[in-house]
Amino acid sequence: MKTSPIIALDFESADKTFDFLRVFDGNVNVKVGMQLYYKEGPAIVARLKELGFDIFLDLKLHDIPNTVKSAMEVLAGFGVDLVNVHAAGNKTMMEAALEGLDKGTPSGMTRPSLIAVTQLTSTDERQVREEQLIGASLQESVLHYAKLTKDAGLDGVVCSVHEAAVITEVCGKSFFKVTPGIRLPDGGAHDQKRIATPEQARLEGSTHIVVGRAITGATDPRAAYEQIEALWKGTEA
Numbered sequence: 001m002k003t004s005p006i007i008a009l010d011f012e013s014a015d016k017t018f019d020f021l022r023v024f025d026g027n028v029n030v031k032v033g034m035q036l037y038y039k040e041g042p043a044i045v046a047r048l049k050e051l052g053f054d055i056f057l058d059l060k061l062h063d064i065p066n067t068v069k070s071a072m073e074v075l076a077g078f079g080v081d082l083v084n085v086h087a088a089g090n091k092t093m094m095e096a097a098l099e100g101l102d103k104g105t106p107s108g109m110t111r112p113s114l115i116a117v118t119q120l121t122s123t124d125e126r127q128v129r130e131e132q133l134i135g136a137s138l139q140e141s142v143l144h145y146a147k148l149t150k151d152a153g154l155d156g157v158v159c160s161v162h163e164a165a166v167i168t169e170v171c172g173k174s175f176f177k178v179t180p181g182i183r184l185p186d187g188g189a190h191d192q193k194r195i196a197t198p199e200q201a202r203l204e205g206s207t208h209i210v211v212g213r214a215i216t217g218a219t220d221p222r223a224a225y226e227q228i229e230a231l232w233k234g235t236e237a
């Protein structure tokens, strides 16, 4: 997947999605999440692929290993670039996900990269301790999941910008740190708890940033994308 920002296409329909994408060319990365996929199914992925977009299919699989393996076998046939699971599904489930992807990737095609969500960017310290009853800090929990993910042979994790540097130290630079929760300095957090700017993401060593509402909710989405891309790449005027 290219390193340019990944736009989260959190729209209610294909019509709304393609209307939004009119001002973008196939050179941007896009993310299809649960809302759009559940509404439109594999057809939306096929259409985006035809238009040349690199695609992160974000369905966050989390089930018993056999179910996840079979589901990944199906997703591997879609020709997407990146898919994900929840690390909380455990190492055996992550290994099964990888097996399913390997098995389902058509010959001559590249296996989609596989990453695991550590702690959602909508989660805070209190929720980790009190609701999940994890006897460790949020950062320790994220790092633990990152190590588990690497041991399982996956390509990287979803985490917040605030954990990217420590994950790089422990899991290496090429291990994906895909970071959502990206906001411009004057942007609202919405339901996110661990937010950061594109510039912070670059400085902390994120490998990819996922951006939804800061672009999709902007008055001029193309201008917002360009501003975010420049801050992310460090090429801003």
Ligand SMILES: O=C(O)c1cc(=O)[nH]c(=O)n1[C@@H]1O[C@H](COP(=O)(O)O)[C@@H](O)[C@H]1O
Pocket (backbone or CB within 6 Å): 008, 010, 033, 058, 060, 084, 117, 119, 120, 121, 122, 158, 159, 180, 181, 182, 190, 192, 210, 211, 212, 213, 214
């Ligand atoms: O896996 C993800 O993409 C994801 C993981 C996570 O921890 N937090 C998170 O926000 N996301 C996704 O990233 C996008 C963030 O959207 P905005 O908050 O609008 O930028 C949404 O589509 C989320 O589903």
